[in-house]
Amino acid sequence: MPFATLDSFARKSVRSVQDYATLSGRAISNLFRHPRYVSDIFTQADIIGVGSIPIVILTGFFTGAVLALQSAASLATFGATALTGTLVSLSMIKELGPVLTSLMISGRNASGMASELGSMVVTEQIDAMRALGTDPMKKLVVPRMVATVIMNFFLTIISDTVGILGGAWVAVQLLGQSGSQYFHNAYQSLRYPDVFQGLVKPVFFGFVIASVGCYFGMSTRGGTQGVGRSTTQAVVVASVLIIIIDFLISQFMIGIFGR
């Protein structure tokens, strides 16, 4: 790669990070400023949260089911199939519930936000909104962020619950294990730090999904092709960031709570 290209790439990358940080910072500061678009938050919560329930239930259920199936086979080697419930509940609540739910929400909503806002940018609707005296950050970005953070939190709880039920279905129906033993182990193995970790992650992930989706949407350039590019980039960047942040939060939590 020639030096000039490398130089402009580095400059562009740094500028993108700076623009993303600025957008996120402005969105957070606008949380405390008037006007507040409460009805827009409810509308977005309906689109992002309620609209995502079917995919979250399906993903959660079959993740729990396959986890039970795979772990029971491995645990059988050590004669510890009774711990299937422990393994499913810990895995779902600490890792798979938050991460998989957020990846699904990212695929569905980061792309939706990027394409919707991107279309508004290229058709000058964002400029029109500003020209009419309304701040698009307050009207469009903040409601999406608040709604995504809140709904991702509750969707993760749904995913965790359904995942444990999916594991139970496999353990009881397919593997012939005792249902009460499964649920007893699943419940007894959990400690507060596990639940805390599992509930903190979706808050951060929700913020990442909305901020990345809105950032790529608001920075769309180049017509319909640009909208397509922003949509793809939003999903890719949000997904990668979710996995990286998952690692960082996990390490931080293990450092504090020791598990």
Next chain:
Amino acid sequence: MPTALQENATSRFQPKEGELPVVFEDVSIAFDQNEVLKDISFQVKHGETRLLLGPAGGGKSVLLKLANGLLRPDSGRIFIFGHEITAMHENEIFELRSSVGMVFQEGALFDSMNIRDNVGFQLMEHHVPDDEVDSRVEEALKFVELDKTMEKFPSQLSGGMRRRVAIARAIIAKPSLLLYDSPTGGLDPITSTNIIALTMKQRDVYHTSSILITHRLQDAFLLATHYFDRDKNTMVALPSGEADRDTSFMVLHEGRLVFDGSTHDLVHSDDPFLKEYLS
């Protein structure tokens, strides 16, 4: 007289009495080291309509966005009703924009909202009661002769109708300054003439100061050589050789303002570029 919308806003950023609607002082802006506007200076007086002409890509739309604070210049100062918007924070400019209406090139209507919500957007944002929003939207749509389209969506309207809705949206708050970005661009001649008649009506009935960009010379000269007859509700030609005194021209070429003057001066200019452009 201030509108209800303007009374609702804080008085700090309302038009200052006696100040010119628009003043540009040595304004320059560049994108990616490409200088789009260079040292642009001009004024718009009260009730005056400035027609902005020039070849495509000459920076006309950029100039209009600068006038509304949608873009920030690299150098120079811009005053809107006495407020230096180049020194104002974005939040302060939002307040000032209740006095400025803007019509975008393609209308820029919100495609997820119906026409009622599009036109009444600014009023709804200021929590004007629903009944008043309905009556004001109806009034604005009557002005553009589209009062039967309240419940329709922008995608259900023709290009010309969308531009007229955009004009209704821009005038609903009774702004003191109107910025038209190629309101007739891409439209057939009959629809273009209808749109020009609406801008003329706004000029001659409400005496709103404005800047209007157009690529169509016939539209510009139609505005300069006709007036709107309120009683007949139509355009009427001024006597031969006369031009509207409140209408003047500006011509942008390669980022520079190459002409700023009256219709008479433009037509009789010896400048080779202007002669070629007008021919």
